Amino acid sequence: MTTTNTEELSEKKSLNFVEELVTADLAAGKNDGRLQTRFPPEPNGYLHIGHAKAICMDFGIAQKYGGVCNLRLDDTNPVKEDTEYVEAIKEDIQWLGFKWGNIYHASDYFQQLWDFAIRLIEEGKAYVDEQTSEEIAIQKGTPTQAGTPSPYRDRPIEENLELFKKMNSGEAEEGSMVLRAKIDMASPNMHFRDPIIYRIINKEHHRTGNKWKAYPMYDFAHGQSDYFEGVTHSICTLEFVPHRPLYDYFIDELKQGKDLADHRPRQIEFNRLNLTYTVMSKRKLLALVKEGLVNGWDDPRMPTLCGYRRRGYSPEAIRKFIDMIGYTKFDALNDFAMLEAAVREDLNQRATRVSAVLNPVKLIITNYPEGQTEELEAINNPENLSEGSHTIEFSRELWIEREDFMENAPKKYFRLTPGNEVRLKNAYIVKCTGCKKDENGNVCEVYCEYDPASKSGLPGADRKVKGTLHWLSCNHCLPAEVRLYDRLFSVENPSADERDFRELLNPDSLKVLTNCYVEKFLTTKHPLDYLQFQRIGYFTMDKDSTADHLIFNRTVGLKDTWSKINK
Ligand code: ATP
Numbered sequence: 001m002t003t004t005n006t007e008e009l010s011e012k013k014s015l016n017f018v019e020e021l022v023t024a025d026l027a028a029g030k031n032d033g034r035l036q037t038r039f040p041p042e043p044n045g046y047l048h049i050g051h052a053k054a055i056c057m058d059f060g061i062a063q064k065y066g067g068v069c070n071l072r073l074d075d076t077n078p079v080k081e082d083t084e085y086v087e088a089i090k091e092d093i094q095w096l097g098f099k100w101g102n103i104y105h106a107s108d109y110f111q112q113l114w115d116f117a118i119r120l121i122e123e124g125k126a127y128v129d130e131q132t133s134e135e136i137a138i139q140k141g142t143p144t145q146a147g148t149p150s151p152y153r154d155r156p157i158e159e160n161l162e163l164f165k166k167m168n169s170g171e172a173e174e175g176s177m178v179l180r181a182k183i184d185m186a187s188p189n190m191h192f193r194d195p196i197i198y199r200i201i202n203k204e205h206h207r208t209g210n211k212w213k214a215y216p217m218y219d220f221a222h223g224q225s226d227y228f229e230g231v232t233h234s235i236c237t238l239e240f241v242p243h244r245p246l247y248d249y250f251i252d253e254l255k256q257g258k259d260l261a262d263h264r265p266r267q268i269e270f271n272r273l274n275l276t277y278t279v280m281s282k283r284k285l286l287a288l289v290k291e292g293l294v295n296g297w298d299d300p301r302m303p304t305l306c307g308y309r310r311r312g313y314s315p316e317a318i319r320k321f322i323d324m325i326g327y328t329k330f331d332a333l334n335d336f337a338m339l340e341a342a343v344r345e346d347l348n349q350r351a352t353r354v355s356a357v358l359n360p361v362k363l364i365i366t367n368y369p370e371g372q373t374e375e376l377e378a379i380n381n382p383e384n385l386s387e388g389s390h391t392i393e394f395s396r397e398l399w400i401e402r403e404d405f406m407e408n409a410p411k412k413y414f415r416l417t418p419g420n421e422v423r424l425k426n427a428y429i430v431k432c433t434g435c436k437k438d439e440n441g442n443v444c445e446v447y448c449e450y451d452p453a454s455k456s457g458l459p460g461a462d463r464k465v466k467g468t469l470h471w472l473s474c475n476h477c478l479p480a481e482v483r484l485y486d487r488l489f490s491v492e493n494p495s496a497d498e499r500d501f502r503e504l505l506n507p508d509s510l511k512v513l514t515n516c517y518v519e520k521f522l523t524t525k526h527p528l529d530y531l532q533f534q535r536i537g538y539f540t541m542d543k544d545s546t547a548d549h550l551i552f553n554r555t556v557g558l559k560d561t562w563s564k565i566n567k
């Protein structure tokens with residue numbers, strides 16, 4: 001691809017710090033000009049929007065500079081991992097719009113890692129510790145105080161080899177011993193104080209079955225996996241900064257005796273995505289699902305990619321948001337309202353405009369002929385006229401929103417109130433003449449008269465009135481259920497709160513409206529189609545929707561009313 005100088009210049013200015021490092025390496029001819037990244041999720045849950053930030057970086061940078069990004073499933077803990085998660089991870093990455101080069105698994109390297117561990121033992125650089133994990137933790141010391149060496153630290157190599165094999169054969173019980181790297185119990189970096197590198201797990205692995213009982217820890221698997229694959233740039237989040245020297249240490253040990261030109265991957269760390277009013281920890285998300293506090297991983301209130309998808313977010317909107325917040329070295333709490341703004345902006349371009357009435361009251365046009373129906377034209381998307389139009393039926397009895405009528409309205413109320421005129425969208429101007437109430441004093445019918453000369457599109461019909469209302473013809477619409485979602489948590493930063501996160505859930509995060517009406521046209525729509533219910537918000541059809549029971553999810557309201565109310 002060729003670019004002009006000016007394009008190159010303007011592009012340079014907008015590089016983030018990761019792109020600057022990568023382009024500098026490429027320009028210096030490092031790694032023979034190769035760029036290889038990876039996205040390394042642990043298949044122990046569904047991907048959330050935080051992962052999307054990592055995905056956009058790992059895949060995005062490879063795409064931008066002609067490299068390759070692989071998917072590596074970091075499957076070193078069979079207790080928590082499952083193929084269900086693997087499949088979901090693949091689906092979500094593709095939905096976001098990215099393609100991997102290869103799929104790798106940390107479990108592909110179990111043999112290599114085992115051999116490497118054996119070598120470390122043989123070289124006196126690792127030992128089997130039979131203390132409990134509590135004892136080991138106490139002996140670690142503090143950042144300002146050296147740790148205490150384990151009584152097993154200097155046991156003979158032969159004994160270590162024998163015990164390590166027992167760790168894998170089933171002869172040693174889970175929790176009875178671990179393998180530790182023998183590095184430095186006084187290191188200022190706590191990760192160097194004889195880190196645990198293998199533990200026993202008695203559980204079938206979804207790929208390797210019962211072959212292994214000794215499983216490598218993250219720090220012993222991650223860097224080496226990068227290295228085995230030939231990753232050139234290992235991009236992670238900031239919490240891995242303190243692990244970085246240990247990553248390098250193991251790779252240097254691994255490389256011993258090998259070609260020195262064999263580079264180790266360059267590690268780069270960026271700030272995590274944290275969002276207000278939600279949590280991002282997989283442990284907590286899993287608890288919400290398991291305890292039935294939400295309706296599954298794809299509950300539209302969840303910060304998971306499948307949840308947002310079901311809620312009607314587009315992948316483009318998520319990518320746009322991630323672009324807006326950018327990549328830095330400083331941790332931040334990102335505003336959920338900003339994500340919603342990105343979604344609104346994107347759906348404004350995409351959504352098909354339709355009519356729905358969520359809280360209906362009947363409007364009767366008393367001077368409109370009974371039994372008459374008109375087919376009116378409704379434009380599908382004013383932002384993109386090539387999407388055409390559909391018809392909507394108009395007749396004497398309509399549903400309108402209850403809040404669009406007020407018997408005794410204040411001066412600036414431009415909707416229906418006796419004596420006032422409004423336009424019915426795509427149809428006529430009507431003048432309100434009154435209403436009828438039931439025995440409880442609730443309005444049950446609103447009356448008006450229409451002006452036949454004011455029909456939208458007719459020459460001379462452009463008389464201006466202040467309000468325009470949406471409506472549905474009672475005899476030509478369908479009942480529907482509408483689910484309104486709000487923030488999952490009622491506090492801004494649940495992760496920073498001392499209380500249990502379950503206590504912080506927003507009790508009003510889901511409102512189900514069962515008495516709504518929608519256009520018949522919506523039976524031609526499918527789950528995930530982007531819709532705008534005019535004057536209300538963006539919606540999509542839920543996956544549970546059927547022809548007999550239509551269900552729609554609110555993606556986001558048209559305006560950010562929430563932050564105003566709550567601030
Ligand atoms: P856990 O909650 O189980 O610790 P995790 O959120 O770290 O898991 P992984 O599956 O280990 O999830 O993460 C895969 C990749 O996604 C890692 O490179 C990690 O840095 C990145 N990642 C995870 N959470 C975020 C986040 N909130 N923002 C940006 N990147 C993230």
Ligand code: MG
Pocket residue numbers: 042
């Ligand atoms: Mg992790």
